[in-house]
Structure formats: structure tokens, C-alpha cells
Amino acid sequence: xxxxxxxxxxxxxxxFLLQGMWLTLQLxxxxxxxxxxxGMLLALLRLAPVRAVSFAAGSYVNFFRSMPLILVIFWFxxxxxxxxxxxxGGFYSVLIAFVMFxxxxxxxxxxxxIQSVSRGQIMAGSAxxxxxxxxxxxxxxPQAFRNMxxxxxxxxxxxxxxxxxxYVVGLKDFLTxxxxxxxxxxxxVEMYTVVAVVYFVLCLSGSLLVRKLQRKYVI
Amino acid sequence: xxxxxxxxxxxxDPYFTWIWTGLGWTCLVAxxxxxxxxxxxxxVGVMRTLDNxxxxxxxxAYVELFRNIPLLVQMFLWYFVFPEFLxxxxxxxxxxxxxxxxxxxxxxxxxxxxAARVAExxxxxxxxxxxxxxxxxxxxxxxxxxxxxxxLLPVGFRIIIPPLTSDFLGVFKNSSLAxxxxxxxxxxxxxxxxxxxxxGFEAFTVAxxxxxxxxxxxxxxxxVIEGRTRIPGMLSLGAK
Numbered sequence: 001x002x003x004x005x006x007x008x009x010x011x012x013x014x015x016f017l018l019q020g021m022w023l024t025l026q027l028x029x030x031x032x033x034x035x036x037x038x039g040m041l042l043a044l045l046r047l048a049p050v051r052a053v054s055f056a057a058g059s060y061v062n063f064f065r066s067m068p069l070i071l072v073i074f075w076f077x078x079x080x081x082x083x084x085x086x087x088x089g090g091f092y093s094v095l096i097a098f099v100m101f102x103x104x105x106x107x108x109x110x111x112x113x114i115q116s117v118s119r120g121q122i123m124a125g126s127a128x129x130x131x132x133x134x135x136x137x138x139x140x141x142p143q144a145f146r147n148m149x150x151x152x153x154x155x156x157x158x159x160x161x162x163x164x165x166x167y168v169v170g171l172k173d174f175l176t177x178x179x180x181x182x183x184x185x186x187x188x189v190e191m192y193t194v195v196a197v198v199y200f201v202l203c204l205s206g207s208l209l210v211r212k213l214q215r216k217y218v219i
Numbered sequence: 220x221x222x223x224x225x226x227x228x229x230x231x232d233p234y235f236t237w238i239w240t241g242l243g244w245t246c247l248v249a250x251x252x253x254x255x256x257x258x259x260x261x262x263v264g265v266m267r268t269l270d271n272x273x274x275x276x277x278x279x280a281y282v283e284l285f286r287n288i289p290l291l292v293q294m295f296l297w298y299f300v301f302p303e304f305l306x307x308x309x310x311x312x313x314x315x316x317x318x319x320x321x322x323x324x325x326x327x328x329x330x331x332x333x334a335a336r337v338a339e340x341x342x343x344x345x346x347x348x349x350x351x352x353x354x355x356x357x358x359x360x361x362x363x364x365x366x367x368x369x370x371l372l373p374v375g376f377r378i379i380i381p382p383l384t385s386d387f388l389g390v391f392k393n394s395s396l397a398x399x400x401x402x403x404x405x406x407x408x409x410x411x412x413x414x415x416x417x418x419g420f421e422a423f424t425v426a427x428x429x430x431x432x433x434x435x436x437x438x439x440x441x442x443v444i445e446g447r448t449r450i451p452g453m454l455s456l457g458a459k
Contacts, residue, residue: 066388066434068395071406071426078419082222161289168399175292188299196292203287 006187010194013181020177021198027095027173028160034099035159036152039106046111049132057107064104070168072101077169090171102159109155113148114140150214157206161199174198228418229425241408242429248325248394248404253387255330260337265367267342278338285335290328291396297328298400325397333390340386344379345371377448384441388434405429 010017045057064072076097081087117140125135164175172180175195182191228234266278285293298321302310317323348371356370357363376383398407409426413419 063431066392066431067427068392068406068430070395070398071409071423071430074406074410074413075423075427078413078423082419161287164289164291165396167291175289179295188295189303192292192295192300196288196296199289199292200284200287204283207283207287 005190007190009181009185009187009190013178013185013191016177016181017174020172020174023091023171024160024163024173024175027091027098027163027166028156030095031098031102031163032156032159034095035102035106036110038099038103040110042103042107043110043114044136046107047114061104061107064101065108067101069101069162069165073097073165073169076100090166090169094166094169094171098159098163102155105155106152109148109151110144113144113151116147117143146217149217150210153210153213154207157203157210160206161203164199222420224420225416225418226421228412228416229421234412234416234422237403237408237412238405238425238429241403241405241426244322244397244402244404245391245394245406246433248322248329248397248402249387249391251326252329252333252390252394255326256333256337256386256390258334259331260334261341261372263334263338264341264345265372267338268345268371282335282338285332286339290332290393291399293332294325294328294396294400298324321397321401324400325394325402329390329393329397332393333386336386336389337383340379340382341375343382344375347378348374374450377445377450380441380445380448384438387441388437391433391437392430 042057042061046054046061048054048057073094077090077093080093080096121139121143122132122135125139126132130138163173166173167176167179170176178191178195182188229238263278263281266274267282269275288296302313304310305313314320352370352374353366356366361369394404395406397404398410403411405426409422412422416422
């Protein structure tokens with residue numbers, strides 16, 4: 001069955017694919033950092049005692065969670081140049097889209113993590129004379145963070161997979177690079193199979209690592 | 220910011236028709252894929268809760284395989300690679316023979332992908348029931364099949380209604396990936412309108428509103444279903 005397949009195309013495309021993977025990794029890491037930062041901010045706002053603030057943060061999260069990521073990518077790809085007034089390149093538009101989108105998901109994870117710390121601890125904090133911000137920072141967040149590390153990492157693996165969606169705006173990430181080669185050399189089967197295997201190996205080792213961490217960090 | 224607003228464009232033909240047919244395709248893909256996901260996912264989920272290590276292994280392998288490859292790559296695999304591995308005339312049939320090959324490819328791809336998620340939810344749901352009910356049912360003389368049919372599954376499915384809802388919404392949103400293989404669903408149509416008219420704001424806004432609307436309707440519906448199917452006195456099971 002594999003007789004007429006030409007795997008040498010993969011070897012020849014190797015530098016180009018590596019470049020694509022580099023872009024995928026860049027996008028993933030910046031989006032993870034940005035997403036976790038804004039997600040945490042959103043979660044704190046969402047749990048804030050002021051009603052209007054928590055409502056606004058909640059609406060943001062629900063809004064982004066009911067939109068498909070592709071539509072968000074299209075939105076920002078189209079919107080950012082219009083707002084800025086000049087083209088800033090696909091990479092930055094997509095990056096903003098990812099950060100904004102993933103922040104909504106990370107927010108939910110952080111919120112669940114914070115809520116997993118029992119309320120008694122905040123009360124104990126106030127009883128000791130700490131302000132809300134202080135007891136969050138010194139008592140709740142360090143514990144919550146430990147609880148949510150596995151879920152955060154799992155979401156980051158999903159995010160790594162999601163970056164392949166930049167294909168729709170033609171940004172040359174790993175998948176798009178492979179797709180370009182596949183169509184140029186008419187070697188769709190070989191290229192897509194290799195892409196699938198690479199993603200599978202990376203994501204599987206990632207999730208195995210998460211499972212290991214989970215056992216180690218559980219309180 | 221220079222932008223010529225023209226909301227009227229959404230009511231002009233053919234753009235108006237494009238949006239509605241797009242929404243139609245989105246819903247059709249989502250519902251068909253969900254049927255596959257739910258059936259297959261239930262089977263795989265049950266497999267993962269059984270004692271037989273081989274059956275459980277197959278279930279685990281399925282879940283890991285479909286969870287660790289990006290959905291877009293899976294879409295390409297089903298569309299471009301899968302027909303090549305079939306016997307020749309089957310491959311031809313899949314590529315050319317069936318009406319709407321893109322649609323069916325998208326449905327199968329989304330269905331099998333989401334099945335892995337449904338399986339995980341069901342496994343967690345059945346797992347959270349605890350061993351007590353299983354032992355009690357076996358002690359009553361039920362066969363293993365009956366234990367699942369009458370005790371574990373009815374309770375398990377009720378527990379996982381909320382995560383299943385979000386999985387269904389996931390299929391609904393992920394159906395937008397079908398645009399990469401040429402299904403003209405809602406996102407594809409709104410992008411097409413943008414390309415034809417340069418009215419991106421209007422086109423993407425209407426798509427966004429429609430997605431939010433469907434999400435809202437599904438959430439409300441599922442809350443009603445959850446309330447209706449609740450077993451009195453069983454509330455604590457999920458929280459265990």
C-alpha cells in the first residue's frame with residue numbers, strides 16, 4: 001500500500017517545516033503567557049465583590065466562549081488593521097485573537113481553581129486583618145495555582161493544537177507549511193500523515209507529562 | 220477609523236440567502252456529527268469503564284488518538300488521506316460517488332473527534348457513581364449488560380448533561396472548520412460576503428450574533444432537560 005508513496009519529500013521539506021514549527025511554537029507560547037495573564041485578571045474581576053465588574057467579566061467570557069475560534073481569527077484579521085489604520089501583518093492580528101480568545105478559557109480554569117480553595121480561608125484572612133487583595137495574593141492564589149496547574153497545561157496543549165487554525169488566514173505555521181509543500185509537490189498523503197504523527201507525538205508526550213505532574217503536585 | 224457602514228447589505232440578495240443557508244449548513248453539520256459523536260462516544264466511554272483490559276485499552280487508544288491530533292489535521296486526513304487507504308473503488312466512491320463529499324467528510328471527522336470527548340465525559344460520569352450502585356444492581360441479579368442499561372447509564376448520562384452540553388456547543392463551533400474543505404457554513408459565508416462587499420463588520424457581526432443566539436438557545440434547552448430528567452434524591456451523586 002505504501003509502495004507508491006514518496007517519503008523523501010518530507011526530508012527535502014525539512015527546513016521549511018522546521019521554520020513552520022518555530023512559528024507554531026512562538027504563537028503557542030506567547031498566546032499561553034498572554035492568555036494566562038489576562039485570564040487571571042478576568043477571573044479576579046469575575047470573582048470581585050462589585051457586581052458590575054463581575055458581570056462585565058462574565059459577559060466577556062461567555063461571549064468569546066460562544067464563538068468559533070476561526071470566526072475570532074477572521075474578526076481580528078479584518079478588524080485590527082482597520083482599527084490601527086495600517087496593516088500590521090497577519091502574525092500580530094492572529095496573536096491578539098488568540099490571546100483574547102484563550103483568556104476567556106483560562107479565566108474559567110483560574111476561577112474554578114480559586115473556587116476550589118475553601119471560603120473559610122478568605123474569612124480567616126479577613127479575620128487576621130488582611131484586605132481582600134492581600135488574602136487573594138497571599139493565601140488563595142498560591143493554593144489555587146497548584147490546583148489548576150494540570151488543567152492549565154491541558155488547556156495549553158489544546159491551544160497548541162488550535163494554533164493550526166491560522167491556516168485559514170495563510171500564516172505559515174507548521175500545518176500551513178506542510179500544506180504548501182503538499183500541494184506544490186502533489187504529496188498530500190505523505191505530508192498530512194507526517195503532520196498528524198508529529199502533532200500526535202508532541203501532544204501525547206505533553207499529556208503524559210501533565211499526568212505525571214498531576215500526581216506530583218496534588219495537595 | 221475610516222469605514223463605510225452599510226448594514227443594508229445584509230438584507231440584499233444574494234447575501235441574505237448566503238447567511239441563512241450558511242446557518243443551515245452549520246446546524247446540519249453539527250447535528251449529524253453529534254449523532255455520531257454521541258453513539259460512538261457512548262460505546263467507547265462504556266468500553267473504558269469495563270474490567271477487560273483489552274477492551275479498555277482499545278477505548279483508551281481511541282480517545283488518545285483523536286484527542287492528540289489537531290481537528291484541522293484530522294479534517295485533512297479524512298478528506299485527502301483516508302480515501303487513498305481504501306480499496307480503489309471504495310476510495311473513488313468516497314471521493315466522487317457520494318453526494319456532498321465535503322459535508323459527509325466534515326460530519327464524520329467532527330463526529331469521531333467529538334466522540335473521544337463524549338467518551339471521556341461518560342467515563343467520568345459512570346466513574347463518579349461509585350461502586351455501590353454497581354454492586355447493588357449485581358446483587359439484585361442483573362446481568363452486566365442490564366447493570367449498564369438500567370442503572371449505570373441512566374444515572375451517568377444525567378450527571379454529565381452539563382459537560383455534554385458544552386461538548387455539543389463545541390461541535391457546533393467546530394463545524395466552522397468544515398470551511399477549510401469547502402463546506403459553505405456560516406463562517407465561510409460571512410467571509411465570502413466580506414470578500415464580495417468589503418463589509419466585514421456587518422458580515423462578521425451577523426455571524427457572531429447567530430452563533431451566540433444558537434448557543435443561548437441550546438444552553439436554555441439543556442437546562443430545561445436537566446431539570447426535567449433529574450432523579451429526586453440523586454443530587455449528591457454528581458458532587459461526590
